[in-house]
Amino acid sequence: MPELPEVTVISEDLRELAVGKEVVRAGIFRDDVSNAGVAGFPAKLVGRTLEGTGRRGKIITLDFGEVTGVVHLVISGRVVQLPAWREPDKTHTAIVEFEGGPVLAFKKLWLGYFDLYEPERVGEHPLISRLGPDPFSEDFTVEYLKNVFKRKASIKGLLLDQSVVAGLGNIYVDEVLFAAGVHPIRKANTLSSLEIEQIYSATRGILREAIELRGTTFDSYHDAFGETGKYQHRLKVFTRAGEPCPVCGTEIRKSRVAGRGTHVCATCQPVG
Numbered sequence: 001m002p003e004l005p006e007v008t009v010i011s012e013d014l015r016e017l018a019v020g021k022e023v024v025r026a027g028i029f030r031d032d033v034s035n036a037g038v039a040g041f042p043a044k045l046v047g048r049t050l051e052g053t054g055r056r057g058k059i060i061t062l063d064f065g066e067v068t069g070v071v072h073l074v075i076s077g078r079v080v081q082l083p084a085w086r087e088p089d090k091t092h093t094a095i096v097e098f099e100g101g102p103v104l105a106f107k108k109l110w111l112g113y114f115d116l117y118e119p120e121r122v123g124e125h126p127l128i129s130r131l132g133p134d135p136f137s138e139d140f141t142v143e144y145l146k147n148v149f150k151r152k153a154s155i156k157g158l159l160l161d162q163s164v165v166a167g168l169g170n171i172y173v174d175e176v177l178f179a180a181g182v183h184p185i186r187k188a189n190t191l192s193s194l195e196i197e198q199i200y201s202a203t204r205g206i207l208r209e210a211i212e213l214r215g216t217t218f219d220s221y222h223d224a225f226g227e228t229g230k231y232q233h234r235l236k237v238f239t240r241a242g243e244p245c246p247v248c249g250t251e252i253r254k255s256r257v258a259g260r261g262t263h264v265c266a267t268c269q270p271v272g
């Protein structure tokens with residue numbers, strides 16, 4: 001599933017491809033792809049110009065002036081460019097054609113969606129209304145983390161919780177906790193100030209580097225130009241079970257924490 005870096009890359013790709021262009025055709029395959037419905041989707045989009053793109057957590061926002069597209073690519077959702085218009089189908093679930101190209105297909109939105117909102121109501125979207133601070137926002141500070149980490153919950157579970165920090169998922173939480181030297185099962189309220197500072201700086205540093213390398217591809221993720229990311233070559237623990245830790249040589253082990261496959265070096269990330 002695309003996390004903050006991958007969603008940032010796709011959002012920036014869409015800006016490069018289509019900002020300033022007018023929508024000439026649009027469609028969705030079935031009513032459950034968008035809150036606008038099969039008839040409302042083109043009715044609300046055709047004739048509008050894409051004015052900008054953004055990101056809220058793992059959600060792409062598309063600014064069409066009086067309408068905002070809210071796109072959630074869950075698991076295998078992708079954005080691809082088509083050579084020409086085609087009718088939406090169960091693979092190409094939403095399609096938007098811009099004047100003079102591109103024709104963008106939002107593929108496999110079966111668990112995700114391409115909702116259309118009035119701009120002033122985007123904050124009421126069920127996923128957006130509950131988002132915690134973005135890691136690159138001014139609200140994301142060491143003090144903020146110290147406050148939310150007063151809870152007894154596992155640190156991994158808290159970092160995955162979008163209402164605590166917006167945009168992190170399984171890949172980057174494992175990498176952040178390894179970089180910070182913190183075991184994922186640690187209770188947040190047992191972390192030292194130093195460990196919290198390390199989680200804070202690892203979060204920003206790793207996400208920034210992953211965006212520069214255009215994200216991580218280990219399953220279906222590709223950018224809007226069809227290219228894979230390159231951060232998978234920098235992963236230190238995620239998907240590396242059975243390999244030696246790049247820091248100390250201890251074998252990286254995979255277990256389940258917070259319901260997710262979790263990769264740990266038990267030497268670099270002691271339990272306590």
Ligand SMILES: [Zn+2]
Binds near residue numbers: 267
């Ligand atoms: Zn190690």
